[in-house]
Amino acid sequence: MRLETAQEKDLEDLAALRALLWADEADADHRADALRALGRADMATFLARDDGRVIAFAEASLRRDYVNGCATTPVAFLEAIYVREDVRRQGVARALILAVETWARDRGVHELASDALLANSQSHRMHQALGFSETERVVYFRKTLD
Numbered sequence: 001m002r003l004e005t006a007q008e009k010d011l012e013d014l015a016a017l018r019a020l021l022w023a024d025e026a027d028a029d030h031r032a033d034a035l036r037a038l039g040r041a042d043m044a045t046f047l048a049r050d051d052g053r054v055i056a057f058a059e060a061s062l063r064r065d066y067v068n069g070c071a072t073t074p075v076a077f078l079e080a081i082y083v084r085e086d087v088r089r090q091g092v093a094r095a096l097i098l099a100v101e102t103w104a105r106d107r108g109v110h111e112l113a114s115d116a117l118l119a120n121s122q123s124h125r126m127h128q129a130l131g132f133s134e135t136e137r138v139v140y141f142r143k144t145l146d
Contacts, residue, residue: 001092003099006045006057011035013054014045021082043079046099048092056083058096060103060112067113069135076104078114081126097130 006014011031018030037043037059048056059080067075078100083092097112104112114132116123124134 001055001090001095002049003095004047004049006034006038006047008035008038010047010054011038013047014057017054017057017082017084018080020084021080037079044100044103046096046103048083048096050087055087056092056096057081058093058100060100062104062107062109063113067111068115068138070111070113072110074107074109076100076107076109076112078112081114093126094130 011034014034015031018028018034022028022030034045037045040061042062043059044061045057045059047054057080058078061077061079062074063077064074067073067077078097081093081096083096101112112132113135114127116127118137118139128134
């Protein structure tokens with residue numbers, strides 16, 4: 001397995017992985033979203049390849065607003081991580097998180113945060129296995145105004 005920083009030439013692979021991660025977002029333009037992320041100076045996208053095949057990605061940003069459970073700013077925030085099902089539990093996510101941590105430390109950041117939906121227990125277990133600590137649980141509300 002080899003890790004690398006994603007580039008524009010990787011857009012199709014990134015879009016395909018993003019579509020797997022956010023499969024419930026049928027109307028999303030994953031290619032355009034990946035391109036926007038690649039164009040931002042405060043974001044990094046890492047790919048994992050195995051025999052030339054892209055098997056995983058992680059995307060992180062620097063957040064300067066309040067991040068739940070964090071005490072510093074900016075905070076590195078794991079915006080996305082996805083590992084193809086056939087290569088899970090082989091250290092791919094751990095390698096990607098280490099790349100994100102290095103990227104964050106190189107920018108003087110002291111905390112890495114993330115989130116997961118309440119029902120996504122698989123993601124909760126992955127985060128805990130990778131050294132994250134749960135800080136709080138939040139339910140968001142919305143009211144439409146006429």
